[in-house]
Amino acid sequence: MKSATAKAGAGKPRLTTSAMIASIAGEGQRTKAAPFGHALVELAKQDSSVLGMTADLGKYTDLHIFGQAFPDRYYQMGMAEQLLFGAASGLAAEGFMPFATTYAVFASRRAYDFIHQTIAEEDRNVKIVCALPGLTSGYGPSHQATEDLALFRAMPNMVVIDPCDAHEIGQAVPAMARHRGPAYMRLLRGQVPLVLDEYGYSFELGKAKLLRDGYEVLFISSGIMTMRALEAAKILESDRIDVAVLHVPTIKPLDTATILDCCAKPGRLVIVAENHTVNGGLGEAVAGLLMREGVHPAFRMVGLPDEFLAAGALPTLHDRYGISTDALCTRVKGWLN
Amino acid sequence: MSTAPIGHNVSLERRAWNIRRHAILMGEVQGQGYIAQALDIADVLATAYFHAMRYRPDDPEWDGRDRFLLSNGHYAIALYAALIEAGIIPEDELETYGSDESRLPMSGMASFTPGMEMSGGSLGLGLSIAVGKCLGLKRKGSDSRVYTLFSDGELDEGSVWEAIMSAAHYKLDNLIAIVDINNQQADGASTAVMGFEPLTEKLDAFGWFVQRVDGNDLAAVRAAFDAAKAGYGQGKPSIIIADTLMGKGVPFLETREKNHFIRVEAHEWQLALAALDERKPS
Numbered sequence: 001m002k003s004a005t006a007k008a009g010a011g012k013p014r015l016t017t018s019a020m021i022a023s024i025a026g027e028g029q030r031t032k033a034a035p036f037g038h039a040l041v042e043l044a045k046q047d048s049s050v051l052g053m054t055a056d057l058g059k060y061t062d063l064h065i066f067g068q069a070f071p072d073r074y075y076q077m078g079m080a081e082q083l084l085f086g087a088a089s090g091l092a093a094e095g096f097m098p099f100a101t102t103y104a105v106f107a108s109r110r111a112y113d114f115i116h117q118t119i120a121e122e123d124r125n126v127k128i129v130c131a132l133p134g135l136t137s138g139y140g141p142s143h144q145a146t147e148d149l150a151l152f153r154a155m156p157n158m159v160v161i162d163p164c165d166a167h168e169i170g171q172a173v174p175a176m177a178r179h180r181g182p183a184y185m186r187l188l189r190g191q192v193p194l195v196l197d198e199y200g201y202s203f204e205l206g207k208a209k210l211l212r213d214g215y216e217v218l219f220i221s222s223g224i225m226t227m228r229a230l231e232a233a234k235i236l237e238s239d240r241i242d243v244a245v246l247h248v249p250t251i252k253p254l255d256t257a258t259i260l261d262c263c264a265k266p267g268r269l270v271i272v273a274e275n276h277t278v279n280g281g282l283g284e285a286v287a288g289l290l291m292r293e294g295v296h297p298a299f300r301m302v303g304l305p306d307e308f309l310a311a312g313a314l315p316t317l318h319d320r321y322g323i324s325t326d327a328l329c330t331r332v333k334g335w336l337n
Numbered sequence: 338m339s340t341a342p343i344g345h346n347v348s349l350e351r352r353a354w355n356i357r358r359h360a361i362l363m364g365e366v367q368g369q370g371y372i373a374q375a376l377d378i379a380d381v382l383a384t385a386y387f388h389a390m391r392y393r394p395d396d397p398e399w400d401g402r403d404r405f406l407l408s409n410g411h412y413a414i415a416l417y418a419a420l421i422e423a424g425i426i427p428e429d430e431l432e433t434y435g436s437d438e439s440r441l442p443m444s445g446m447a448s449f450t451p452g453m454e455m456s457g458g459s460l461g462l463g464l465s466i467a468v469g470k471c472l473g474l475k476r477k478g479s480d481s482r483v484y485t486l487f488s489d490g491e492l493d494e495g496s497v498w499e500a501i502m503s504a505a506h507y508k509l510d511n512l513i514a515i516v517d518i519n520n521q522q523a524d525g526a527s528t529a530v531m532g533f534e535p536l537t538e539k540l541d542a543f544g545w546f547v548q549r550v551d552g553n554d555l556a557a558v559r560a561a562f563d564a565a566k567a568g569y570g571q572g573k574p575s576i577i578i579a580d581t582l583m584g585k586g587v588p589f590l591e592t593r594e595k596n597h598f599i600r601v602e603a604h605e606w607q608l609a610l611a612a613l614d615e616r617k618p619s
Binding site for chain 1: 446447448454455456458459461462464465466467468469470471472473474476477495496499500502503506
């Protein structure tokens with residue numbers, strides 16, 4: 001890999017490229033540090049069954065904060081994801097509630113059968129919390145979990161959560177614990193944007209929530225794409241395009257009633273936006289729902305293409321693959337014209 | 338303090354023989370089954386359930402029980418036979434083996450069967466679950482042991498070695514693994530499919546307490562279980578490498594050409610029973 005700080009032409013620094021870890025927070029954006037780690041510490045103070053487990057990624061999933069607070073409830077399983085989830089199943093069978101962390105690519109790809117058989121099929125109370133969801137790493141396909149939602153959606157018994165920001169992660173952790181059974185949550189770690197607190201939002205498992213209303217466009221989004229949709233809505237407002245945003249953090253079970261209700265409102269272009277391949281994620285889940293229920297709004301999908309994505313700086317890649325705020329605005333205008 | 342349902346003075350030999358008989362009867366129901374494996378592992382299961390383990394037949398989820406994890410789920414026919422013999426499953430239920438709505442599917446699954454602690458079928462899962470259960474039992478201050486049976490073919494799975502490393506790392510002396518070396522896996526002789534010897538030395542180097550025994554010599558198996566149990570508090574996980582003979586106890590199956598799935602003709606189930614009955618221990 002070439003030096004990340006090589007200067008181009010007239011001295012304008014290039015964006016740092018290909019870093020494994022990069023914050024998705026925009027410049028000057030409000031953030032909160034390690035919301036998952038802190039929320040888990042709070043939960044563990046209330047519930048002595050809560051344990052933390054990781055496969056050599058404690059520091060990179062913010063679980064180290066839990067490990068520092070509760071060293072004796074923290075299990076380092078080594079760089080062995082199959083063992084991580086099998087052992088989590090065993091601990092759950094003995095009455096504990098392990099939160100097991102790694103990167104989303106390793107949970108969804110390498111350890112899939114272990115999660116399928118030892119956790120989902122046995123219906124064990126294991127919470128799987130995974131960093132670097134979708135395109136949140138510039139490191140290349142090895143670390144870009146572009147298909148995790150499709151894979152975990154397909155797994156019986158599994159609850160699937162794609163949170164937007166630090167505010168939501170803080171609330172989703174105790175909500176996952178209240179749900180008895182397996183759950184998978186995408187994790188944003190490090191300095192995580194704070195967005196949804198401004199909308200008076202609170203996370204409820206299985207609930208989609210309308211964050212703003214509008215009569216021309218309805219964004220249906222999850223994860224960081226809700227942040228992008230809200231940003232796009234503000235920009236489009238200045239172009240007199242009125243945009244609603246429905247945030248769907250629980251991919252499974254899907255809040256079908258709220259989605260149908262919002263999509264049945266006539267005259268709106270419905271755009272599902274997701275930080276995930278267009279195959280098998282929120283977009284196709286919503287499309288299938290609308291088709292089954294006979295609700296047929298004008299419908300578009302924004303998601304990552306069905307290809308191995310490039311390495312590079314995240315802003316470059318988000319623009320290239322159409323999930324940046326600017327790209328969203330451009331596409332909305334194109335579709336409306 | 339295994340609480341055997343029928344008489345306290347039943348010999349281990351007779352328990353093993355009963356387990357073999359239950360298994361053959363189940364095999365006859367379906368006309369198929371991993372009967373050769375059931376016959377080879379009957380002595381190990383008899384020793385586990387009627388010598389080593391602590392459990393309550395009428396309360397299979399009693400928290401004070403020792404856990405038995407069947408990693409090689411296709412050996413379910415053998416474990417069902419042991420669970421029937423232990424009084425955890427009623428004997429008349431063997432007639433449902435592998436049938437629709439039965440609690441006894443051909444591959445063992447936790448949600449189907451009392452006394453079945455994990456869902457097998459996909460090989461290489463058991464030791465990882467066992468590691469978690471051992472960690473959990475230690476957390477709870479329980480002195481229960483976790484027994485897990487797996488097959489020599491599972492030694493090919495990388496996850497097994499992940500678990501082997503971690504069990505030593507966490508000093509899980511409440512773990513007693515048994516690996517069935519019958520030297521037969523799906524594509525042929527296990528040692529030919531993927532060499533795993535010298536297994537004793539390997540596992541010793543990984544930090545385990547290793548014993549290798551003739552898995553069809555009840556006295557040797559019993560001594561190995563005793564030594565493994567005595568290792569509690571010594572800081573090492575324990576493994577019994579059990580060399581077994583497929584089809585053990587039914588001579589015409591012992592000598593049949595070795596295969597992962599030994600074919601038994603419809604009329605041969607009764608012949609197998611007759612051959613077993615000729616060798617009924619007191």
